[in-house]
Each structure stands twice: as structure tokens, then as C-alpha cells.
Amino acid sequence: MTDASPECTTRQGAVRGRTERGVTAFLGVPYAAAPFGPRRFAAPAPAEPWSGVRDATAYGPTAPKPPYAPPFDVLIPETSVPGEECLNLNVWTPEPGPGARLPVMVWLHGGSFSNGSANSSGYRGETFARDGVVFVGVNYRLGTDGFLHLPGAPDNRGLLDQIAALEWVRDNIEAFGGDPDRVTVFGESAGAMAIGLLLTEPRARGLFRRAALQSGACHHFVRPDTAHRIGERMARSLGVAHSAEAFAAVPLPELTAAQDALRADYASRPDPAVWGDAALNGMVFEPVAERLALPGPDLGVDLLIGSNREENRLFMVPTGRFATITEKRARRGAAAYGMDLDRYAASRPGASPGELLEAIGTDWFYRIPAARLAESVPGSYVYEFGWRSPRFDGELGACHAVEIGFVFDLLDDPDHVPLVGEEGPRDLARTVHAAWVAFASTGDPGWPAYDPAGERTTMVFDDGACRAEADPRAAERELWHDVR
Template identity: 50%
Template sequence: MAEGPVRAGDSAGPEDPVVGTPYGAVRGRYENGLAVFRGIPYAAPPFGPRRFRPPVPPEPWTGVRDAGAFGPTPPKPPYSEAFAKLLADPVVPGDDCLNLNVWTPEPGPGARLPVMVWIHGGALTRGSSAIPVYDGRSFARDGVVFVSVNYRLGVEGFGLFPDAPANPGLRDQLAALEWVRDSITRFGGDPDRVTVFGESAGAISIGALLASPRARGLFRRAVLQSGAPEVTERDKVRRVVRRMAARLRVPATARAFAAVDRGALIEAQAEAGRRASPVVGGPAFGIVVDGELVPRDPLEALAEGGAAQDVALLIGWTSEEHRLWLAPTGLLERLNRLGPVALAAARARCRCGPEVPRGYRLARPGAGPADLVGQLVTDFLLRVPLHRLADAHRARSHVYEFAWPSNVPGLGACHALELGFVFDTVGVPEAERLAGPGAPQSLADEMHGAWVRFAVTGDPGWPAWDATHPVRVFGSGGPGLVRGPRDREMALWGHGAPAPTGAERDAASPGPDAAPRTVVRRLRRPGAMRRI
């Protein structure tokens, strides 16, 4: 196998870049001076006898495989109409969905450039590397080899069965990182300078990989955007699988599900999970403790300081994460109408005493019930564990908050809004769906530049986490450093005590003085959003 770029004389485009991989050569495209390779398989198609099984290497090929277009995307249901207006999620048909893409400014083994590997979000049920917002050209333009990854989603990637290993989708991510270790030198990258970054479900996945002994040494730095290390209680995942099995009238086993038509399986998955929401909970797919790849709750392992101490972290959130979950479906207005009852339901969801919502009301005197509920649940699920993670990795963690409000009415500084700024793609139509027209390019320059600096040097440009809790705020007034902007709310949770584990979060249920179960059921209407 040839090392580095080679030229294929029989190519219709002889100037296109060709690079050898351990499984065969691939031909990409030169785009604006950058070499781009799309749809490179890092594992075999996960169907037929390989369905619901750990990934295996792809079959080697002879000749040169074309890598000019995005490869197939994993099976997934479409977004509801309300969210499809805001979030792009293209579908590329085909079985060979365990693939990745590479943007590089300098293919060849001599460059040894820093590498950034992107793991997309989508509640572990949606998303792909083909979303235009995730175009890697800006990273490659700035001297980074950029890699984006597809992995199995929903029941295919995170279903739990008695006759199949758990977490196949997370195992896909691990296989992609192993491909990067073994292959990225040929694309100009340095396998010893890998930064893995992801948002929401992608960040949650990275949290699990940070604590996994099997992932040790595969990356040097990690970025967790709007997602904290967590695991889902196993019975919560089993409930989704059982609901699907009942709808399909088959046993809740991998063998039975593998025999079901792929389209029917996706329809059953969409129906079984349609009422799940970060605000009100409900059964959902998630990473589970499996005793091997995920030996224990990753938050516990990381908070104790026994894992990933040599990995530098960049972690953060948006100011109004909850507005993407609540505003598009009208749940924001329903929560405001429910008033104190909604706050009682949130208290039950978060298993906290009355002093916590009372403290939020005092801290935010102008906020309505929906925003109070949203911030309460966001802190419980996200900011408290991320503060805990930063405390455990003090001096190796940098923390940010994205505070620029969308130009789309009602969204504010919502979940996923920062993505176009991180990727410097605020001008693409798919980013404008969420940000609206006229997003400030200067803010994209600042945020994208910080991510590149972190990948190159480990320092994004502001002080590391310490006892004063420095947070870089990216907002409409320009980036600025704020000390302890969330400390008042964190103190209400007794921050400094252990953060709630994944099992404790999943076990949250209304107490005797909480909102009636009928209220929680009313909030779980069709259209309520899962974690993006």
C-alpha cells in the first residue's frame, strides 16, 4: 500500500488527491486549495449478520475508491415539522454508513498537523456528518486536519438487548478514533495531537470515551459543548425497546429486531420515543454501563480524578439551552400558563428541595415560569456536572458560555446555536435556520479561533479553571471573561457535594408534594423535544 498521496493515472481528474489507507486508496477532491475526502469507510456496513454487533474493519478494496461525496447516513427518523424548520438533517441512502470525512490542507506523511475529530449531536437518534454546518473547510484553512464521523443511532446504535453487546454506536466512535490513530498521518495529521470535540449527544459520548480505558491514548484534548458525562439507567433504554417490540409484535431481542424491515423499525422507534424530552424526561436511548467499554458511570470516574487526567478539556454551554427544547413546539407557552405547577414538576424532575426553585426565582426576578423551569433542568442535567468536571480537572479545563441570542424570535441563546460560530459557517443557509440572518461574523471569528488555538496549544485564550471560576462569555457585546457567572445557582445545588449520577437523574420521579403525574403527562405531548 502506498504511503501518503499518490496520483492515479487512470483518473478522470488526474489532479485530484489520492491517499492510501490501511484498506485501500481513496480519491478526494481539491476544493479552494484544500484536499477533501468524503465517505471513507472505517468499518464494515453494520447490517446483515453484523447488525447490532460491534463494528468490524471494512473489507479491503483494490484500485482507487472515489471519496468525492458524503457516504450513507445511518438509519434515523426525520425531525418533526417544528424542528425540521430549524435543524438540517440530510439523508444519504445506503448500507455503508460507518464512514468519515477528512479535510486537510496538506495531505502526506510529512506535515504532522494537529487533528480535530467531530462527533455530532442529535439525541443519539438523529444527525450525521453530512450536515452543511459541519463543513470542515475553516479548520483545514487554519492548519488543522479535520475529521467528521458517522455512527449508528437510535435502536441500531444504543438499543439494549439480552443477546447483543451494549453501546454499539459508542463502539463505532471508538473504531473511528482507532482509524484516525492508524491512518491520519497519511492525510497530513499527527496521531499524537488529536482533539475530539462534540455537541450535546456528541459531548455526552466524549464524556464516556474520556472515562473509558479502551479509549486511552486516542486523543490528547477534548471539547464538550452542551453535554455532560452521563449514563442512562439500563431499564430506561429497555423500556424504549419493549415499546418498539410491542408495536412491531416481535420479541425484544436483537435477533428479532434484525429481521424487521429497516423503515418499520425507524417508524416504531419514532413512535416509542416521541414523548421524551429533557425537561420532562421519559424513556430514551442513551449510553449505559456495560462493564467493558463503559465500566462505570463516567461522571463518577472523572469527578474522582481517576480518569483522563492527562487530557485537556474545553467545556461549556449556551445561556438558554432550554429554548430550543421548548419554544418551537409551544411548550414554552404551556409552561408559562401552568405557573407554579410547572415549577413543582421541574422540582420533581430534578429531585431538589423547595429552596432550589425559590433561589432561582430570587436570582431571576423577571423570568417567567418556563424560563425558570428550563434553567433549573439545564443546570441539573448539564451545568452542575460540568462544573463538577471542571473542578476535578482544575488547571486543565477551560470553560465558556455562549450568550449571543438568535435573530429567530423566541430562541434566544439556545441549544446548538453556537455550532455555526464554532465551525465558522454562520453564512450557510442551514446555520441561518437557527441563527436567523445577520449573525455576527466577528463572533464566529473569535469562537472558531479559540477552538483552533485549543487544538493547537491546549490554551483557547483565557485562564484555566480555578477557584475563581473564570468563564469566557461569547455574546453580543463581544467576548469577555466573567468570574463565577453561575456560582449563585450552583450554590443552590450544594455544589461541592457529589453531582447526581446518571442513575439518580433517571430515577427522578414526583414526590408526595410535587406536581401531579397528570401534569407531567400533559407536558409529554407529541412534539416535545428529546435532547438534541
């Protein structure tokens, strides 16, 4: 018989979890102190120790955030739990207690650095634990608290939180059955973009052995002048000084509303004269970096990198832009990305302006950055997710975030149904999930590595037709040489 309420001991104190069907979950475990009061906008501090046994059978608080704007509030369900102790994580393990030394997978959720949480039901780690992995989902600061540039506060506080969580994993995961020397960090969208920056962050070196980046790489950040400009704009909207001290005095509901208004302001006119180099990125809250930094061949981290074939359909189809965009608007959009629309039209005869602009945006934002990262680290593995969702009469396609339910093998979870539909292909989910588990366990997901001087092998995941292809859509990839 397995103890239904097992205990594990961390450096801060003991925690009690709950076991169901052979998997034990420890939820809401703090990895850093609550980032409020005197710690507001500061780098994460160690979690306060506790006496006795802390109950870890319910999710902890999530980072403050406004809801997604329609229609994305329906397509991407959001989970929010109030409370200040939001720097916490959730662990699922098949063998609680030291000695098992199982591979570990640490999940960094997406959400444009402004939304999301590790508490979403679609991010349950039970399927990974079922397959012999210790899974950790991390909650980190978002939006203003995590990523707005504020004089008097360190930049990239959300990234610092992620590093603190990885340090917690290094120091404590063995007590939950994990091997601290076999840690894979993986994430989607903003989570993957964060990993792209962690790959070159000295403070993160040695904290993970492998990394899997889904729909995000190293290219997604703002430079300091843009970060300062965005911070000043939000300060003016609040009528306060642009400083950490002044922002800390703003009531949290007012600050959250101002964050939402700033995003709406950006969406209404993403003008480079106003938003600097954030104008093309689709996000006002992003990590701050001086320049693009790609890791070199001596990275010492195994990489799995990829994107979905029609990422930008998520942002164009539900809003109606996909079907209504004119050729003039498509040309203007393509030029903003540094691309000539006619070059894509030549390889896609009969494509509509919306289809062409979507393909260009997907490559600029997702596929080409993934390729650049793979080119910089020999031995990387590259994938493309090509299964097309039936939602929106099939036009949603292989859109952004649709692969997550497959990676987690949780297609029937209510969080994934809005994008995947009611009857997603379970065989494909098992195949994708198994590849991620194999990569975390051995460093090899099951297909040849990407060789930029050779075949550029890419695993294409599609319903009934998973296959390793040599350099899919090579002609379009080559168009981005010296552009992206």
C-alpha cells in the same frame, strides 16, 4: 499548482479526493464494515480492503433514522443518504500526504443519539483546514441500531463505532497530513455526551489528546434496568421478541417507524414509572452505564467544556411552551429536577414561570454537568456561549445548538441560518472558531483554566463583549450542591 484530485493511502486502500481553494476533502471513507446482514447489531468490524483507488469525492451513506419531529425538522436540517456502508467519515485537510503532522479535530455530531450526520453542510471541515487543522467528521450508528439495549448484542454500539473511527484516525491520519499524537475529539449535545463517556472508557484511552465538549458532559446515560425496560417496550410495539436476532428480522422501514413512535410515546408522557431514569433526560436512546463516572485528575486529556446560557429555549420557545407554562407546572417541573422554583425566582426578579423553568432545566441538563466535569479534571477550560439569536422575536436566545455555526465559522450555511438568522455576528464567529483551533493546536484556548478552589474562570462569548468572568451566576450554581 495543487493536484485537484490528490490521492492518499489508508490501510484499507487508496482514496482519491477533491481540492478546492487550497483544501482537499475526502468524503465517505469507510472506517468499519457495513453493519448489516451478519454484522447487524454487532460491534464494528474492520472495513473491507479494496484494490485500485476508491473515489472519495461524494458523501457516503448515513445511519438509518427517522426525520426530526416538527418544528425541529425546520430548525435543525437533516441530511440522509441511503446505503448500508454508513460507518464512514469525511476528512478535510490543507496538506494531503504524510509529513505535515498537523493538529487533528474529530467531530462527533449531536442529535439525541437518534438523528444527525457528519454529512450536514454545516459540518463542513473546510474552515478548520483553512486554519491549519485536519478535520474528520464521523458517521456512527443511531437510535435502535446504535443505542437500544438488545439481548444478544453489545450495548453502546454507537460508542463502539466512535472508538473504531478514532482507531482509524490513529492508524491513517498521518497519510492525510495529520498528527496522530495531536488528536482533539469534539462534539455537541449527544456528541459531547458520548465524549463524556469515552473519557472513562478504557478502550478509548490514548486515542485522543484533547477533548472539547459543547452542551454535554458525563451525566447523560441510562442504567441497565432502564435500558432493558425501554428495549422491551419497543419489542412489544413491534410484536417481536426482545432480542438482537428478532430485531434484525424486522424490515428497516418498519423498525425506523417504530423508533419514531417510541420517541413520540415518550414525549407524550415522560413518566418515571414507565421510562425509569430516562424520564428527565429527554431521550429514549442513550448510552448504557452502571453509574456516573467522572474522570480523575490523572486523565491525561486536556478539556474544553461549556454550554449555552439558555439551552432549553430551543425545546420550549418553538413549541409554544415557553410562553404558556403556568406557575403550577413550573413548580412541578422544578421539583422533578430536585430544585425549588422560589430559589431561582429570588435571583431573577420578575421572571416568568417559563423563564424560571427554562433556567433550571438548562442548569440541570447542561451547565451543572459541565461544571462537575471541570471540577474533576484540574486545568480544564470552561466557556459559556451567551449570544442571543434574534429568531422568534428574540425569544430563542442563546439556545441549544446555536453556537455550532460559530465554532465552525460557517454562519451563512443554510444549516445554521434557521437558528442564527441571516446576519449572525461574523467577528464573534471568528473569535469562537479561533479559540477551538488554538485549543486543538496548543491545549490553550486563550483564557485562564477553571479552578474550583479559586476563581472558576469562565470565558463568556457574546457579541462585542467576550470576556473571562469569575464564576458566572455563582449563587445559582451553589444551589445544585448535593443535588446534581
